[in-house]
Amino acid sequence: MEIDPFIFRLSIFILSIFVGYYVVWSVTPSLHTPLMSVTNAISSVIIVGAIIAALANTDDQIFNSSSIYGFIAITLAAVNIFGGFLVTQRMLAMYKKKKKDK
Secondary structure (H helix, E strand, O other): OOOOHHHHHHHHHHHHHHHHHHHHHOOOHHHHHHHHHHHHHHHHHHHHHHHHHHOOOOOOOOOOHHHHHHHHHHHHHHHHHHHHHHHHHHHHHHOOOOOOOO
16 A cells, blocks of 8 residues: 555645644744744745746746746745844844833
């Protein structure tokens, strides 16, 4: 009896969702800023790969599957990077001392 590869990959994906959920929610608030910085670094590597995929045009077609998927990957990674920077900036602002009015 063989396991269907789709079911095997789907079960790994579902398990990774649960593991990721519990890992992210167990991180203390003081570690969120470094965690976001690492996530931004990973997304920047994804953007480089997505640009390579988007420009890997081997035929004369303007829109082929690699360029469309590359564009989608660039867009999603850019949203992730800029959102990560906004969250990191907000987290760092929480640690600044408030100025008291005199």
